[in-house]
Amino acid sequence: MNEHKTNRTALGGFAPRGKRGVIGVAAIAVVAFVLGGLLFGGGDETAVSEHDSHDRAASTSSEPTIWTCSMHPQIKLPKPGKCPICFMDLIPLDLGSGDDVGPRQLRLSETAKQLAQIQTTPARRAFAEAEVRMVGKIAYDETKLAYITAWVPGRLDRLFADYTGATVNKGDHLVHIYSPELLAAQEELIQAHVAVQALDNTTSPVLRSTAQATLEAAWDKLRLWGLKASQIAHIEATHETSDHLTIYAPIGGVVVHKDAKEGMYVKTGTRIYTIADLAKLWAMFEAYESDLPWLRFGQRVEFTSPSFPGERFEAIISFIDPLVDPKTRTVRVRAVVENKDRRLKPDMFVRGVVKSRIDGEGNIIDEFLADKWISPMHPEVVKSGPGKCDVCGMDLVPAASLGFVGSELSNDDAPLLIPASAPMITGKRAVAYVEILNDEGPLFEGREVELGPRAGDYYVVKSGMKEGDLVVSNGAFKIDSELQIQAKPSMMSPTGDAATGGHRHGASTAVAAPNANHKETAVEQSDESVKAREAMVPVYNQYFDVQMALAKDDLEGATKAGTRLITAIKSVNISVFSRSGHGRWMELSKKLTKHADRISSAKDIKVARDGFFYLSEATIDLHQSFGHAGKEDYYLTHCPMAREGDGAYWLQTENIVWNSFYGESMLRCGSIKETLASTAEGKR
The missing domain is CATH 2.40.50.100 (RNA polymerase II/Efflux pump adaptor protein, barrel-sandwich hybrid domain)
Structure with missing residues (x-):
């Protein structure tokens, strides 16, 4: 029985480059190197001696060019060629000034810093101020x-x-x-x-x-x-x-x-x-959960109402709901309003503002409540010493126990602040870049920081920085992008050695990995029906013809192989199947025929590849149910970028990726997920 073989030399694009191509690549490399030198190698110097120019040229020519992949910067090769992961053309790597910097560091010239519009702001200690804006309405007390x-x-x-x-x-x-x-x-x-x-x-x-x-x-x-x-x-x-x-x-x-x-x-x-006494009302506000660090029981709320333009009213927070509304993701905040003139009416819409200042421990700075005693049930009852609440008779408590302090604080008590534009936040991590001043030019270093609450245009920093650090407030993303290209630790890649960008092999995708050892559907693997597996070998062979034709961007070859696949499916002798296997084969053969027919009639390679996706699903199901009796092992292969990032699985007979969804453009994009052993005689 003839087995499917792969023609490794039929694919165009693997032939050695001609002399003209080599010269062109060399010219591009020289231009890229010169531009890189201007950008990163001290282009701010306006005059260089002729002797220094000759020395630099000699040094440059003596250093070998390193080639890398723009999508997989961890790939570094001494010669031009194709990326072994995605099969894209390699590009020359700009080695910069050649100085030794840390894994999270990037050195730029003054000119490059100006071109990137990088601005720095010193981290400073100050009492964080924020305005919490809320909307709500008036209600009965x-x-x-x-x-x-x-x-x-x-x-x-x-x-x-x-x-x-x-x-x-x-x-x-x-x-x-x-x-x-x-x-x-x-x-x-x-x-x-x-x-x-x-x-x-x-x-x-x-x-x-x-x-x-x-x-x-x-x-x-x-x-x-x-x-x-x-x-x-x-x-x-x-x-x-x-x-x-x-x-x-x-x-x-x-x-x-x-x-x-x-x-x-x-x-x-x-x-x-x-009967309702309208001399005292409630203002019911909705606050975002991110604003809760700035709100305390007993704080003053200043609010306005569209019914009285230009007028401001005051209320005192008497209750902060311990539960978050799961639909609106807000927390209800209730404030007591004195309404002796009866001007405010229930159900009036209002907009409130709470102005807060916090110290380094998260306490609210309030000069009015400092060293005062307050009722834990009725915050409008405030006294200068201990006593009883005039309303409910409860013992008054110190305002400090509710998170209030006075303004007699030193600068050391203030939190550390950085501009809100400085940190790049992703998931549980926040990364900020600081400039380290030295004689060799601007050096930027990435740091993971622990952030506190946001205070207007600033973030409170709990750890990761110190006072006086020059934090990058504009241009941090450009620095981070350059570190990603150099395969260094960055925002999206904490370790720096993983593939970045779109080619994240092994990442989770929308397509679930098939289980080739599935036992519940392994109808024929359990009854040792060698004849059934041998009868399906031609079906697998024609499937692999389709797979390789698409990997070579050969639409005509794929359509012809699709036609042969339909013939192979119809030629399978169904008498070799057991009772349980017969039903499974009939179900899968319909799917295989349907998708093979779509490929055989395709006028566009995109249509053929879309049909191949579903054909591969059915073929993988076929293998899960029956296995195979071919002389070679099969390989379950996966590309996470196929089908616009949803990912796709397929089978092939080579242990190196032949990507049927991208063809020559990214032939090696993907990875071998599993080896599917043959059950043929001599292979078991």
Whole structure:
């Protein structure tokens, strides 16, 4: 049986260069070297002696040219040629001034520094200042809401506040309610009072205490139903009863909800009114989670409202939600607003600003709260010494315990700041570049820094720099790019020796790696059906013809091989399969035929390569199910850049990459992922 063989010499582009090509490459190398010398080798010197020029020329000619790949800078070869990874043309490597610098360092000439527009700013210690801007709206103060409910079952004969929005004062009558149960309770009071009065000194103590307890119970019942002590005493003294009860306002405010109507029968607890005291409101703001380091309980918030252009109001933060809203990624911040003139209304939109300064420990600098005592529940209660909260009676706590300090701090207490444009942040790492001054010219060094919160145009630096370092505030990305080209540690490559850019072999892609040793689908590998595997050898051979034709950019060869593949699929004797293998073969043969037909009719190599992607998926499934009986091992190959970065897998018979998706342009782009051993006689 004929096995598939690869014609290694058929691919164009491997022939030695002619003399004209060598001269052209040499000319390009000379021009690149001269330009590199101007950019990195002290081009700022305007005059050079003739003797020095000859010495430099002699030195340059004596140094061998190193060739590298623009996509894989770790490749360094003494001669021009192709990159062994992606098969792109090598380019001459600019060795610069030749001085010894560290792995994270880059030396530039003054001219190159100016051309790259690199600017530096000294890292300095200063108290970080930030403005946290928030949006929100006005809401009721929940502690200033009162619900007027029916204290006894009965009928609402009169509602004195008969519309929503009515203003009431504390003690105003609100409801006149008829209640037969109230009348019965008053009669119980009168009878208990008469019973107590009828007792004399000859009555036993047990009867006397029982009668007194009954009277007290009648008192408590009427008191809990809303009657005042004076009303109960009047009923007790005059024996006059009433079947109506008047309910009074417990607080002053505005009727924000009217839940009942006159004539309604109500049960105990039925809500009649909701009254809100608008003299104190809440401002409900939304703050980004990144702004939380700048916010503290007790801070002042200055806010404006579109309803009052040009006017500014003040509130005090009383609550910071411990949970983040998963939908908006914001945190609710509540502030208490004094509204004695009643100008602010609930549901008004507002915009707030919190101005913060922090020291090196993250404490908020606030001269007003420094050395003061504050209520942990009501931040508007601030005193100069320890004591009790005027609202809730809780013990006051020092403001320092809530993260506030005074302004009597030295410069050593300030955090280290660098411009916000200096660090390059990627994932968990932040890289910044500093300039090291020396006599040999500007030298830039990359450093990993740990950043604190952002403060306007600056970042707080926790570690990685010291005061006075000249940090690159403009042009850091250009320095980082040059380090990437030189295969040195950079932002995207911490170690510097990994391939950078688009050719990151071995990286995860959108295409999952097939498992060639999958056991659940290995129908025929388990029953030792050698005949079935031998019957599929022609199918594999024609697949490899398609694969190699596409690697050589040979569309005609690929279409012809696709036609032969269809014939090979139809020629497989299905009687050699077991019952389970027969069903699997029928399923896969349909897929193979479909995609082979697409390749055989392709008019464009892109269409053929797209069909080859799906053909390879089916062929890999075929091997997972049955294996192969060829005389050679097969190789599972992967290119992470194929199909616009989604990646692709295919099979081939060579242990060096022949990329069917890029052809000659990047023939070696990819890697061998697995060797698939043959199960033929003598190979097992």
